[in-house]
Amino acid sequence: MSKSEKLYEKAKELMPAGVSSPVRAFEPYPRYIESAKGSRMRDVDGKEYVDYCMAFGPLILGHSPPNVVTVVKKMLEKGSVFGAPTEQEIVLAEKIRSHYPAAEMLRLVNTGTEATMHALRLARGFTGRKKVVKVEGAYHGAHDAMLVKAGSGALTHSAPNSLGVLEDVAKHTMLVPYNNSRALRNALKGEHGDVAAMIIEPVLGNVGPILPEEGYLQEVREITLDEDVLLILDEVITGFRLGLGGAQEMFGIKPDLLTLGKIVGGGFPIGVFGGRREIMEKISPLGGVYQAGTFSGNPISVSAGLETIRTMEKKGYASLERRSRNLREGLEDVLERSSLGYQVSGIGSMFQIFFTNAKMRNWDDIRTSDTARFMQMFRRLLDEGVYVPPSQFETNFLSTAHSDADVEFTIAAYEGAIRGLS
Ligand SMILES: Cc1ncc(COP(=O)(O)O)c(C=O)c1O
Structure with a gap:
């Protein structure tokens, strides 16, 4: 019995499925991780993997980048949390606003879940309306209003609509299909001004990356304004991830509110919500919408995030994205040589492969993919020394620590894993 198996036996007595977050669980047992550096992760049995899970997205510089570690160590000497504001928070807020001008004001929180929860509450508080619109298959964190046809672990483990969410809450969440602006217009027309906000992942990332069709996001902006x-x-x-200014810069969209997380914390917990000044001034203690958090804006996450953003400003995204393109092209070649129906989807340093012939436009398409075949491939990839998120409905990420040699190794590993898949 491997050490991971032994740990799993113990862990599942203590934690549901032996994990602290559902999408980390997989059969027959998750690999318990001992350490990670750069593009590599090592499990407790000493097996090394080239990692494309990258903690589900935050680690754009790879695991434990030396400059971030140095900054965090220095900060730790001074304190880990103060419960009072710091100058560094202002520096990070300015930095974020310089890349996301839509964030005229912002608040730092601890997770993406908190960020979207507060942004939605704020939208309701500001407009005085109840309903919100979300896209089918999108994931915005594990809070009640958003656990309706949700992606990520919710979809992987067949709970896109969670038990325990009151019908009275869920009934105010309207669903629309992604990449279908006509459906959005029709849905909003019927509501006669009772909708506070539409929340959208510009690129659906929690079902694998599903890209917006030409003009879709611009239409969403126009319709929501109308x-x-x-x-x-x-x-x-x-x-x-999609450049310093994210999808809003890439696609030229200015939202009323926006949420950030993951990379902004440089490998430590963080979330951000921000937007138009007149809306943000509704937040307590200026206004009547409440938001708070003991660890919000803590100096460890703030300093790690700042160092990470500064590093990406210096490095740029060109070689990260070139490697990502090379990897996707290599995977296309491998899959083309197999007899399987497939799609390789990706943008920037995000990618996923789907076993289906359907073109990936929305939830109905992604549901056609062969998840059993995906999991068969996933297990073989582990044997080959490649760790990807244990779900068809997640995105794989490259970091600046992934080398050309990693990419070559990975293409060969996929080739080995895909060979003989039924
Ligand atoms: C688009 C999006 N929003 C919100 C969240 C929730 O973030 P967190 O897991 O930090 O709570 C996630 C998490 O994957 C996400 O992908």
Whole structure:
């Protein structure tokens, strides 16, 4: 029995499925991790993997980048949390606003879940309306209003609509299909001004990356303006991932509110919500919308995030994205040589492969993919020394620590894993 198996036996007595977050669980047992550096992760049995899970997105510089470690160590000497504001928070807020001008004001919180929860509460508080719109298959964190046809672990483990969410809450969440602006217009037309906000992942990242069709996001912006509905761009994944200015810069969209997380914390917990000044001034103690958090804006996450953003400002995204393109092209070649129906989807340093012939436009398409075949491939990839998120419905991420040699190794590993898949 491997050490991971032994740990799993013990862990599942203590924690549901032996994990602290559901999408880390997989059969027959998760690999318990001992350490990670750069593009590599090592489990407790000494097996090394080239990692494309990258903690589900935050680690754009790879695991434990030396400059971030140095900054964090220095900060730790001074304190880990103060419960009072710091100058560094202002520096980070200014830095974020310089890349996301839509964030005229912002608040730092601890997770992406908190960021979207507060952004939605704020949208309701500001407009005095109840309903919100979300996209089918999008994931915005594990809070009640958003656990309706949600992606990520919720979809992987067949709970896109969670038990325990009151019908009275869920009934105010309207669903629309991604990449279908006509459906959005029709849905809003019927609501006669009762909708506070639409929240959207500009690139669906929690079902694998599903890209917006030409003009779709611009139409979403136009429709929400026409119908007087606030637009919340959830860039928890895409922020500082699709370039410094995220998807809003890439696609030229200005939202009313936006959320960030993951990369902004440089490997430590963080979330950000921000937007138009007049809306943000509704937040307590200026206004009547409450938000608070003991660890919000803590100096460890703030200093790690600042160092990470500064590093990406210096490095740029060109070689990260070139390697990502090379990897996707290599995977296309491998899959083309197999007899399997497939799609390789990706943008920037995000990618996923789907076993289906359907073109990936929305939830109905992604549901056609063969998840059993995906999990078969996933297990073989582990044997080959490649760790990807244990779900068809997640995105794989490259970091600046992934080398050309890693990419070559990975293409060969996929080739080995895909060979003989039934
Ligand atoms: C788009 C998006 N929003 C919100 C969240 C929730 O973030 P967190 O897991 O930090 O609570 C996630 C998490 O994956 C996400 O991908």
